[in-house]
Amino acid sequence: MSQPLPISVPIVTIFGGSGFVGRYIAQRMARAGWRVRVAVRRPAEAGFVRPYGVVGQVEPIQANIRDEDSTRAAIAGATAVVNCVGLLNQNGKQTFDAVMVEGAGRIARIAAEEGAQRFVHLSAIGADPESDSAYGKAKAEGEAAVTAAFPGAVILRPSVIFGDGDGFFRKFAGIARMAPVMLVPAPNTKFQPVYVDDVAAAVEAAITGPGAEGVYELGGPRVASLSRLVHDMLRTIRRKRLLFAMPVAMASLQAWGGDMVQKLSGGLINNSLMTRDQLRMLDKDNVVSAGARGFADLGIEPTPMEAVLDSYLYVYRPHGQYDAIQESAERLWN
Numbered sequence: 001m002s003q004p005l006p007i008s009v010p011i012v013t014i015f016g017g018s019g020f021v022g023r024y025i026a027q028r029m030a031r032a033g034w035r036v037r038v039a040v041r042r043p044a045e046a047g048f049v050r051p052y053g054v055v056g057q058v059e060p061i062q063a064n065i066r067d068e069d070s071t072r073a074a075i076a077g078a079t080a081v082v083n084c085v086g087l088l089n090q091n092g093k094q095t096f097d098a099v100m101v102e103g104a105g106r107i108a109r110i111a112a113e114e115g116a117q118r119f120v121h122l123s124a125i126g127a128d129p130e131s132d133s134a135y136g137k138a139k140a141e142g143e144a145a146v147t148a149a150f151p152g153a154v155i156l157r158p159s160v161i162f163g164d165g166d167g168f169f170r171k172f173a174g175i176a177r178m179a180p181v182m183l184v185p186a187p188n189t190k191f192q193p194v195y196v197d198d199v200a201a202a203v204e205a206a207i208t209g210p211g212a213e214g215v216y217e218l219g220g221p222r223v224a225s226l227s228r229l230v231h232d233m234l235r236t237i238r239r240k241r242l243l244f245a246m247p248v249a250m251a252s253l254q255a256w257g258g259d260m261v262q263k264l265s266g267g268l269i270n271n272s273l274m275t276r277d278q279l280r281m282l283d284k285d286n287v288v289s290a291g292a293r294g295f296a297d298l299g300i301e302p303t304p305m306e307a308v309l310d311s312y313l314y315v316y317r318p319h320g321q322y323d324a325i326q327e328s329a330e331r332l333w334n
Contacts, residue, residue, distance in 0.1 A: 016085035018046035024200035039063035065103035096138035105145030163196030183246035186282035187227035192219030
């Protein structure tokens with residue numbers, strides 16, 4: 001039987017700790033021996049985080065970063081605070097300003113007021129106060145709000161994140177499963193995909209290590225165009241599809257249509273395919289800047305994409321987990 005942790009164990013509060021990146025951070029911090037508070041809006045839906053540690057070590061708690069009192073209650077007594085709450089699309093009260101600017105600043109301010117020793121904020125490559133994208137601009141304003149409130153904060157800017165549960169490769173794989181032809185918007189835009197657990201390792205290093213405050217840009221070992229990444233995904237899922245560059249006019253029309261459907265439905269139908277703002281973000285490469293601090297400065301060697309894709313994209317193959325058996329049988333008969 002596992003033994004309960006002593007009361008003196010340090011506490012980390014992870015806002016958005018049940019999300020794609022947050023759950024990996026929660027697992028790492030639990031393995032490192034910390035008490036983990038997973039601060040989410042709906043804790044009843046986050047019970048799956050409890051087995052990440054021993055009994056009582058990892059607990060989902062209610063907090064809304066747009067609310068002062070619940071945010072403070074989640075932070076009180078914590079040694080470290082992590083903010084990995086973010087949006088790709090605005091809907092209702094969940095706007096870029098409310099969540100990624102005001103919310104981020106609120107968490108950082110309260111963390112400082114409550115005496116937290118470390119603060120880690122997940123931003124994104126592409127954060128730029130002069131960005132044409134509302135997302136990129138909000139990310140930059142959020143960083144400014146965080147550093148103003150908590151000058152010693154560590155800000156991590158990952159490129160597109162992949163891993164089990166991602167919304168990048170799985171989105172394209174889902175399309176490939178249904179469509180014989182794939183239209184790729186901005187096919188020449190470059191990305192530097194980063195493994196989700198490497199991002200979690202960077203958060204752990206920022207909390208437990210001697211790393212300096214400031215901005216770190218996180219990218220994997222490989223830079224590739226969007227079309228190349230989609231091609232590699234297709235090879236992983238054993239599907240052959242025709243790839244064509246989506247004309248700008250068509251991409252704009254599709255994004256506009258999705259945005260209008262979301263608006264006219266009052267947010268009941270979320271534009272999860274591509275928004276006009278996301279299309280603007282695709283105008284610029286999403287890679288680590290020359291001279292930027294990164295994984296090496298945190299003592300981490302990033303994981304190659306090829307070492308991970310098979311482990312979770314196999315479900316999109318024609319025969320799913322039985323694909324390898326099917327291929328083996330075919331070799332026996334040939």
